[in-house]
Amino acid sequence: MSWRTIATIYAKELRDSLRDRRTLLSTIVIPTFVMPAIVMGVGRMASTIISKAREEIPRIMVVGGSDSAAVVAELRKSGKFRVEPAAADWRSLISEKKVRAAAEIPEGFGHALEAGSAPPVTLYYYQGELKSGIALEELRSFFVALRDRTTARLLAERGLPSTVARPFEVRQANVAAPEKVGGNLLGGIIPYIIVLLCFTGAMNPAMDLTAGEKERGTMETLLCSPAARTDIVLGKFLMVLTGSLAAVVCSLVSVGVTLVLLGASLGGGRAAAAAGGGAAPAIDPAGLVGVLAMVIPVAVLFSAILFSVSLFAKSFKEAQTYAAPLVLVVFMPAIVGALPGIDLSLGLALVPILNLSLICKEMLSGVWHWGYIAVIFGSTALYAGAALALAVAMFRREGVIFRT
Amino acid sequence: MIEARLLTKVFRDKRRGEIRGADGVSFSVGPGRIYGLLGANGAGKTTTLRMLATLLRPTSGSAVVAGHDVAREPDKVRASVGFLAASTALYARLTARETVEYFGRLNGLDEATLRARVRALADELGMNEFLDRRCDKLSTGMKQKTSIARMLVHDPQVMIFDEPTLGLDVMTARSIVRFVRECRGRGKTVIYSTHVMSEAEKLCDVIGIIHEGRLRAEGTLAELRERTGEGDLEECFVRIVAPGEAR
Numbered sequence: 001m002s003w004r005t006i007a008t009i010y011a012k013e014l015r016d017s018l019r020d021r022r023t024l025l026s027t028i029v030i031p032t033f034v035m036p037a038i039v040m041g042v043g044r045m046a047s048t049i050i051s052k053a054r055e056e057i058p059r060i061m062v063v064g065g066s067d068s069a070a071v072v073a074e075l076r077k078s079g080k081f082r083v084e085p086a087a088a089d090w091r092s093l094i095s096e097k098k099v100r101a102a103a104e105i106p107e108g109f110g111h112a113l114e115a116g117s118a119p120p121v122t123l124y125y126y127q128g129e130l131k132s133g134i135a136l137e138e139l140r141s142f143f144v145a146l147r148d149r150t151t152a153r154l155l156a157e158r159g160l161p162s163t164v165a166r167p168f169e170v171r172q173a174n175v176a177a178p179e180k181v182g183g184n185l186l187g188g189i190i191p192y193i194i195v196l197l198c199f200t201g202a203m204n205p206a207m208d209l210t211a212g213e214k215e216r217g218t219m220e221t222l223l224c225s226p227a228a229r230t231d232i233v234l235g236k237f238l239m240v241l242t243g244s245l246a247a248v249v250c251s252l253v254s255v256g257v258t259l260v261l262l263g264a265s266l267g268g269g270r271a272a273a274a275a276g277g278g279a280a281p282a283i284d285p286a287g288l289v290g291v292l293a294m295v296i297p298v299a300v301l302f303s304a305i306l307f308s309v310s311l312f313a314k315s316f317k318e319a320q321t322y323a324a325p326l327v328l329v330v331f332m333p334a335i336v337g338a339l340p341g342i343d344l345s346l347g348l349a350l351v352p353i354l355n356l357s358l359i360c361k362e363m364l365s366g367v368w369h370w371g372y373i374a375v376i377f378g379s380t381a382l383y384a385g386a387a388l389a390l391a392v393a394m395f396r397r398e399g400v401i402f403r404t
Numbered sequence: 405m406i407e408a409r410l411l412t413k414v415f416r417d418k419r420r421g422e423i424r425g426a427d428g429v430s431f432s433v434g435p436g437r438i439y440g441l442l443g444a445n446g447a448g449k450t451t452t453l454r455m456l457a458t459l460l461r462p463t464s465g466s467a468v469v470a471g472h473d474v475a476r477e478p479d480k481v482r483a484s485v486g487f488l489a490a491s492t493a494l495y496a497r498l499t500a501r502e503t504v505e506y507f508g509r510l511n512g513l514d515e516a517t518l519r520a521r522v523r524a525l526a527d528e529l530g531m532n533e534f535l536d537r538r539c540d541k542l543s544t545g546m547k548q549k550t551s552i553a554r555m556l557v558h559d560p561q562v563m564i565f566d567e568p569t570l571g572l573d574v575m576t577a578r579s580i581v582r583f584v585r586e587c588r589g590r591g592k593t594v595i596y597s598t599h600v601m602s603e604a605e606k607l608c609d610v611i612g613i614i615h616e617g618r619l620r621a622e623g624t625l626a627e628l629r630e631r632t633g634e635g636d637l638e639e640c641f642v643r644i645v646a647p648g649e650a651r
Contacts, residue, residue, distance in 0.1 A: 016497050
């Protein structure tokens, strides 16, 4: 093995790839600009949709309530609803999204409320429909407030303090550090993005440097040189690995810079509020460095697999046909790893990609399971080494190189 | 110097079974000589030349190229050989200079020697005008010159040409033929495969006629004419590979 030859081949492939529009797009442009734009764009779009839905005054129907005019009038006066008389097909209207929700006020509700004990009010909505859910939320708030006011009135009439009905308050406080909150929120997303970029970043260089060269006739030119087959594989492989890692680094740096510039972390205050704290969730910087370190053997694994698969193909197009189903194979463990409730175990630590997803969650939360980290790094490095050995073995096979 | 002894290459195909790409091919060629390998498409020319250039391993038989065994010292053989074929293309995104330098480095030339060599080749082949132009922007003739410079950068003792004029226009093909002749003049050992009879007639000191993987006849043009009783090389060729179809 000659390091000089490997370096010569790598330098040439790097120069060649930097002049290839497809490689530049997949390894630098898309990860740097498009991925953060997608992540931020989807977040912003979701936020806009929710805001717009909240701004809309929901159209609701009151079923019954003909003898509870005061309650219905109060509903109208609240300004939070467009109250309409119930149509016969009010249930269908909710399903068809023409009406967002309905409140069924039982007969005699108004009088019973005055007496202090009224039958239940039923709220109808369409589960899973955002605007219907918002209307339900508002209706519930209205009736809970009505109940609270009634309770307060009844207590006052009997000369009792309000603490009789509510002797104590329940509060909640978050003990998780912001990075733990961030780790849990982003831990499922970041490994998924990394696996995606790691794979797509390696795809184009792998296909271009193997099947592409066979198709263009430059592979035979290279094979005529005295460079040893192993040196050729390693030089080319290093370029594929560079593409894979460049995509990950460009994307992480770009997302990081964008977040810093926006002055907010993914999930923002709402997530923190949901987690019970006031602080915005953050990511442990050491966790990010750890994730990058753990990505290296995975990138080697992906690069070597894609290299071998593409090498077998006769043309760039054929290589694309082989690589496309691999995307599914690669993403399945990443998706499983992003599911809540799956914890690391020794068995799962040996499953490639899934183990990366699980350990990334922990590291981004600032939790360092050194034993698992060693097992995951070691096992993935082993798989990566085997994949690289396969690539070298395939490159030595005439049937693969001169496949027609 | 090239010495091929009973070179055989067997390919195994799931549908077609065993295919003998080259079958016991033996010949030798010395410095300052051009050996022409004449054969139809699929006759075994490329397989034989690829074995000599160590791109393929012989199934049996042996060959010594520039004093090195193709099976035992393939790297040394490749360092002594310049290989030019219709199938050896250039990197589209590299310039002509970068291409020649790349192959110079792969052949172990140091930077000072490499620079001097590129300068000399550019002057000799008239490449200065397009040396820093990307290969995908070059004309066919310019590409051929670049390929020749790529092949010559390490000053190999042995030159292997596998149908180098395939698909080229007349003027570019003529310049290739002229170049091959110059190689002989410089004392290089040359193998030239073709199915163009006129090229073989003009260039080759010895012609080997290959058909269905086997070397059917070998000799100078005069010897082949004498053996077949035909004056024209094309008729000689037909009489040897398909006697029933001869005039």
